[in-house]
Amino acid sequence: MNPFNEKPMPIINSFQNWKCQYPRQYNPREVDPYTKCRIILMNGTEFEANWFSHQFQRHTDNMDLRRELALVRMVEKEQQLKGSMLKPISETALQHTIGYEQLAVDLTAELAKREPDCYVKKAFDFALLEDFDHLYRYANQLEMEEGIIAERLVGRYTEIMPARPTLAHHRFPTDNVRRNINAKTADKQTVLSTMIITAAEQQTMNYYMNIATFGTNDLSRKLYQEIAQVEEEHVTHYGSLMDPNATWLEMLLWHEYVECYLYWSCYKTETNSYVRKLWEANYNMEVAHLHKAVELLNKYEGKEWQQVIPDGEFPAPLKIGENIDYVRGILHDTVQFTTIKEDYEKVEDLSPNSEFFKWQEIRNNPIQQVPSHCVIGAHIRRYRKDYRFQVAPNPIKELRPRTCDNTAVGRVPGAAESSDFICN
Numbered sequence: 198m199n200p201f202n203e204k205p206m207p208i209i210n211s212f213q214n215w216k217c218q219y220p221r222q223y224n225p226r227e228v229d230p231y232t233k234c235r236i237i238l239m240n241g242t243e244f245e246a247n248w249f250s251h252q253f254q255r256h257t258d259n260m261d262l263r264r265e266l267a268l269v270r271m272v273e274k275e276q277q278l279k280g281s282m283l284k285p286i287s288e289t290a291l292q293h294t295i296g297y298e299q300l301a302v303d304l305t306a307e308l309a310k311r312e313p314d315c316y317v318k319k320a321f322d323f324a325l326l327e328d329f330d331h332l333y334r335y336a337n338q339l340e341m342e343e344g345i346i347a348e349r350l351v352g353r354y355t356e357i358m359p360a361r362p363t364l365a366h367h368r369f370p371t372d373n374v375r376r377n378i379n380a381k382t383a384d385k386q387t388v389l390s391t392m393i394i395t396a397a398e399q400q401t402m403n404y405y406m407n408i409a410t411f412g413t414n415d416l417s418r419k420l421y422q423e424i425a426q427v428e429e430e431h432v433t434h435y436g437s438l439m440d441p442n443a444t445w446l447e448m449l450l451w452h453e454y455v456e457c458y459l460y461w462s463c464y465k466t467e468t469n470s471y472v473r474k475l476w477e478a479n480y481n482m483e484v485a486h487l488h489k490a491v492e493l494l495n496k497y498e499g500k501e502w503q504q505v506i507p508d509g510e511f512p513a514p515l516k517i518g519e520n521i522d523y524v525r526g527i528l529h530d531t532v533q534f535t536t537i538k539e540d541y542e543k544v545e546d547l548s549p550n551s552e553f554f555k556w557q558e559i560r561n562n563p564i565q566q567v568p569s570h571c572v573i574g575a576h577i578r579r580y581r582k583d584y585r586f587q588v589a590p591n592p593i594k595e596l597r598p599r600t601c602d603n604t605a606v607g608r609v610p611g612a613a614e615s616s617d618f619i620c621n
Contacts (some may be wrong), residue, residue: 220471
């Protein structure tokens with residue numbers, strides 16, 4: 198499929214009345230977990246496209262161009278809101294959070310498995326373990342708050358158990374910045390993946406930042422507060438991979454291409470017939486946006502789209518699915534790693550004066566007050582053990598005990614064993 202070869206619809210035909218903009222909500226007891234993941238993914242993708250357009254407008258004084266951006270941007274906003282309204286009223290914020298973390302785990306794993314750039318794959322694998330641990334923390338809070346076990350919400354497709362503990366995720370801010378790719382020389386899959394994961398993590402960060410104050414108790418609010426700050430690290434981590442040297446109009450073209458690719462992928466892999474029709478309709482809208490970006494690129498920079506995206510054919514559809522074995526492998530190999538400047542090192546190889554240890558002392562002293570740790574402690578006190586869903590014992594033996602929360606793995610030298618990252 199090459200969206201550049203498609204005949205675009207008039208953009209004005211994308212606008213809908215209020216009745217059409219408000220969709221039928223999915224049934225939380227019947228919906229496939231990955232339908233929810235796709236909805237969250239596309240909500241984040243539309244948010245990224247909309248806010249990129251806002252930033253573009255603020256960096257140009259060309260009124261004709263600003264008006265063109267405003268037209269497309271309103272369609273993007275309608276798409277985002279309509280997609281987000283698929284979530285039912287009866288689904289609580291914490292239940293919805295489980296979907297966010299399942300998406301983070303299985304989307305990241307899928308992108309990592311197809312990533313040809315070793316450095317970019319390391320970035321995926323590293324943060325994957327952290328989102329995996331977040332899922333475990335939120336799942337324990339969910340059972341305490343609502344009496345619901347999260348394995349039902351994830352359809353038993355995604356395991357729920359500790360990984361690199363959340364309190365080990367807190368790193369000195371300058372250690373979260375990665376080296377950027379060059380969009381003109383990188384593999385198309387790499388450009389797509391860096392943009393997709395940045396949008397997804399940005400949406401997660403925004404959701405947690407906004408939902409934190411609506412927590413039903415202090416512990417829930419504190420957990421969102423802590424993990425929202427880790428998501429800030431992740432957005433820096435992934436966003437810094439993107440090419441900063443591309444022009445605004447080149448990036449506009451890439452944004453529209455990413456949206457076309459993702460809506461096409463959702464359409465190809467969706468199991469819910471109602472939602473599938475929505476993905477198809479949005480794909481057709483995005484083809485029109487893509488062709489508008491082509492027009493603007495040619496008009497204002499004198500470039501053809503092939504100079505930015507030489508091959509318009511989509512890669513294989515992005516299918517979000519089960520990745521249990523893959524995640525277990527990454528957990529086994531890399532749990533003791535952290536980031537230092539633009540690279541990755543085992544905790545035991547760091548200098549005692551490392552910024553990592555200094556930041557840990559600032560953030561996590563005393564450990565008894567770290568929210569992600571307190572959640573597991575509270576669950577153990579109430580139920581005599583933590584909550585997990587796992588198909589086999591944890592690959593890290595130090596993380597197998599269920600009556601205490603490990604606070605050493607990933608942050609204390611020698612707390613576990615790790616080998617190294619593996620490239621494709």
